[in-house]
Amino acid sequence: MKKLIFSIPASLFDIFVIEFNGYGIEILSRDKSEVNFAIYVQDEEYEGIKEAINEIFEELGGGNLILEEEVKEENWEEKWKENFKPISAPPFIIIPEWEVYEGKDYIPIKLKIGMAFGTGLHPTTQIALSLIPECVKEGKKVLDVGTGSGILAIASAKLGADVYAIDVQEEAVKECSENAWENEVSIKCEKKSVQQVEDKFDTVIANLQMDIFREHFDKIVQLFKDCLIITGIYGEKERDEIINMAHKHRLRIKKEISKKDINKEGENWYGFIFEHQ
Numbered sequence: 001m002k003k004l005i006f007s008i009p010a011s012l013f014d015i016f017v018i019e020f021n022g023y024g025i026e027i028l029s030r031d032k033s034e035v036n037f038a039i040y041v042q043d044e045e046y047e048g049i050k051e052a053i054n055e056i057f058e059e060l061g062g063g064n065l066i067l068e069e070e071v072k073e074e075n076w077e078e079k080w081k082e083n084f085k086p087i088s089a090p091p092f093i094i095i096p097e098w099e100v101y102e103g104k105d106y107i108p109i110k111l112k113i114g115m116a117f118g119t120g121l122h123p124t125t126q127i128a129l130s131l132i133p134e135c136v137k138e139g140k141k142v143l144d145v146g147t148g149s150g151i152l153a154i155a156s157a158k159l160g161a162d163v164y165a166i167d168v169q170e171e172a173v174k175e176c177s178e179n180a181w182e183n184e185v186s187i188k189c190e191k192k193s194v195q196q197v198e199d200k201f202d203t204v205i206a207n208l209q210m211d212i213f214r215e216h217f218d219k220i221v222q223l224f225k226d227c228l229i230i231t232g233i234y235g236e237k238e239r240d241e242i243i244n245m246a247h248k249h250r251l252r253i254k255k256e257i258s259k260k261d262i263n264k265e266g267e268n269w270y271g272f273i274f275e276h277q
């Protein structure tokens with residue numbers, strides 16, 4: 001197994017995490033100007049992953065590989081355990097699968113070490129988690145579009161909802177099922193694009209990217225009755241664009257929240273609850 005160490009301008013890090021789909025990233029250091037992070041790859045994945053990262057760096061206009069070294073596989077697991085600390089995203093707290101939450105203030109969500117997006121670290125996931133309690137109630141039907149690790153689906157199921165989670169990635173569907181089991185909630189996790197969903201849901205949650213919303217927003221809008229939670233919107237330009245798209249579908253904003261970029265100097269991330277007018 002190899003450990004690859006990269007450096008990227010802090011303003012590009014959040015976008016990188018989304019583009020790279022959250023594949024187990026260990027943050028080594030972070031300041032206002034730069035983030036250094038490590039990725040652990042199996043030897044057979046090494047070339048493909050290095051190439052994928054270089055393509056993202058090129059597209060974003062920044063980022064370098066600064067070191068690569070051989071590591072023993074058991075070190076990787078240990079490193080993860082050292083680095084994966086509880087993350088509070090009220091009213092939820094995300095804890096690694098090996099920890100037990102004994103407090104009373106938060107609703108715990110246990111996550112296994114995984115490759116799918118959704119460790120709870122990313123501002124967009126945190127925005128969605130904070131909006132969920134406003135829309136998701138006991139017995140309501142919820143669709144989680146692009147479930148990744150299943151984190152938002154699990155949060156909804158913990159509030160008593162009947163949840164259907166979909167993702168186009170096989171790995172995500174597997175992780176969604178495994179994490180649901182760890183959390184003792186029942187969730188139907190399936191490999192499907194949003195275009196293939198025909199049912200209607202009280203609430204639809206979609207933490208995606210602007211280019212995916214451009215392609216699928218029309219369809220997403222058809223699937224919800226009461227609440228549509230949208231996050232993954234970065235910067236003023238994307239904010240204006242999604243609001244325009246929502247207006248065209250006669251949706252109004254019930255709630256909007258924003259969160260600073262990880263380095264606190266980039267643009268804001270935005271999240272919305274939309275409802276029909």
Ligand SMILES: C[S@@+](CC[C@H](N)C(=O)[O-])C[C@H]1O[C@@H](n2cnc3c(N)ncnc32)[C@H](O)[C@@H]1O
Binds near residue numbers: 021148149152167207
């Ligand atoms: C930004 S991640 C969000 C993961 C998790 N829900 C969270 O909030 O942390 C977006 C996910 O959407 C999935 N995705 C992309 N296009 C999709 C589509 N057309 N239908 C369903 N899922 C899609 C990706 O594979 C990825 O796992």
